[in-house]
Amino acid sequence: MKKAAALFLILIGISSNAQSYPPEAGVAGSTAIFKESADFKAWATGIEVTRGYLKKSDPNFSIGGNNKATAGSPSDALGFPDGNTVSLGDEGNATLTFASPIINGDGFDFAVFENGGPTYLELAFVEASSDGVHFFRFPAHSQTQTQTQIGPFGTPSATYLNNLAGKYSAQYGTPFDLSELPDDDFLDKNNITHVRIIDVVGSIDPEFATFDSFGNAVNESYPTPFASCGFDLQAVGVIHQRTLGLNDNLLQAISVYPNPATDYICINSEKQLRATLFDNEGSIVIEKDIDKNQKIPVSQLKSGVYFLRLALDDAEASGEIHKKIIIK
Template sequence: MDFSNPGQGLASAGVEANVLGSASGVSTQTLSLGDGGSITVYFAGGIHNGPNADFVVFENAFFDVFELFAELAFIDVGSNGTDYARFEVDALNPFPVLPFGTLDPTDYSGLAGRHASPLGTGFDLADLAFDPLVQSGTVDLTNVRYVRVTDVIGDGSTVDAIGNPIFDPYATAFANGGFDLDAVGVIHVPEPTPSTGLLLGLFALFASVARGSRTRGPAGPPLSLSAILVSTLLASPALALTATFDDLGLASESFENGAGLSGGYTSGGAFFENVYTASFDGFTGFAASTTTDMTTPGFGNQFSNITGGGAGGSAGFGIYYLTGRIILPSVLTVLGAEFTNTTYAALSMSTGDAFAKRFGGATGEDEDYFRLLVEGIDAAGLSTGIVELMLADYRSADNSLDYVLDQWTYLDLSGFGAIKELAFGFESSDVGDFGINTPQYFAIDNLVTTPEPGTALLFGIGLAGLARRRAPGR
């Protein structure tokens, strides 16, 4: 709740679902990010660089006499979920702002939260044209899929494009501290089909005028959601949540193996089963971790993964062992997730240990493999298919092509269709009297779920929130 005092705990006001749909304009129906906390919003239909503002971020700022009570946020956009370009920020206010103090919104540009509710801050993708990631094509301004909203720590420790300190109310050490996200609305989408445009236009005609959060500053006039509906009648379809594991509040170099849980935990709206056995402090199903040990072999290092961190440079990730399922909050489409080996499993396969062989054998010629099986389960409990990922493969005639997976790898799971659960299994060439000898672990991050396509169209201009990263609030 206070960046300088982590012992106070995390911001806890709101849930990810509060950013789904259109902006409510209700201060209690937002998601508080806390000091430096962030949420990534995913758009299945994308955002396109059109004339003027292309999307709008809504917060719950309000005017107090002549100035604005505003909590501000950086805005980054990406096309692949890993690389992000940030809108340039200018901050002209050189003075700290008290916890319940106000500020002049015209002193800031490039930040969300600069207009009073029910307005929102518009962002023009053209402003990113000279960003190196845009220049290289890594971020495609004609097809932006991710918008990341990150709270500004208002004590001046975060700075603008030329190094000026950024001040907003600080310290706000309470449950709803930090930027309070109401919604993200899309103005320009990539080449929508006529049928999609018609459905979304009809929705807009019947929707009540939505109310959003605040915007402000010299970057242009405020945009109301009603104006957006009139000007475009289009929105990004659907959106969903991402299980990033950073929303669990784990400290650095720590893990949760189930000792502090009751049957599992929830990240990004998905429930990860966990069975904890106190007698030997062990678990099956899913643990969560931020540990970074890439080099220590053996069971004692079962909570690290071989990349040394979460996908995309994040801290948190999930660890799976032996058996357990992911249970979705409703029937959803799982777009995919990122997977890699745990350090324990990777080093066991690479060098062997007391329980499992070295893959390839002494000569390197043994045709070993370790395969992950991911299965979709529908609402009736029936399988909708199995997708495979090779966690190690030594079956090539060319030994130089043999590998143990040592990087985060995206696995497309959208072919399962509408499902309620994910189940997992393993196959290995190293099998003994008691089954598979290879440590039956994997690491997982960024599990992305989205509503069924038919439901997605009905979301209209309201945007879905994806993976929240909640940091200590303020």
């Protein structure tokens, strides 16, 4: 009797740890949001894509002379999800921007659309930023077993996935709640300007795997050595966004040129600004006040990608804009 009771307690303990997440679209308890839902107020308007390999475990593998994903165009992921996608490849990424910043409202704040189906899910991590430099990842969790590799045409189950884009099929967005991100001085949850989607490789081999927030290898379809490999991004829909007002009109009137730049960048503004230029590692390389129209010398900087933050703060209005600057 004591052995039976002990076994019962062990089973209870196992059951309590075997937590499951919301199921696939159309099943009671699902958090999937249909693409034509009135919840969506806007869609992504800008995108930059860095393609990943066709096969991370074999970077030399190529199709038609290309060793990275080639299917789709970045612009296919802008606007309403119409079925067109851009394929990211193994660990490729896409950074999306919006006409108006996303804010932390009640419940979910935005959703990501892929083109998979219930029998074939492709996953991605999701990060958000309020300055285009510092990105913060949603706490993802995969409870899929990691003993046996899911093959090229297998799939994980939605009930074992949380905060992973691609959890739901093509007609439905996987939603994200900004309140789940950590509090940080570099993150303004009511001014999210960038959302980054990063493909999950899917391998359970520690050398090539990508890991969730709990240290688990995320097991999904792998390898997928096709031109359309990796996460197929269809759209990002905004649920809660900032209402445009005086601040936005003043900020949108700011111009920065030339870009790419060689000797200087010129900043034109109706108001005084605080300009901060970051390198691609997030370190500040230039910081100064800009009195309306002014040139900033950049010839002393190394060639590469930089990020410019322009902050407006006076009695009439306040806010920030962020621009990627290429210095040759």
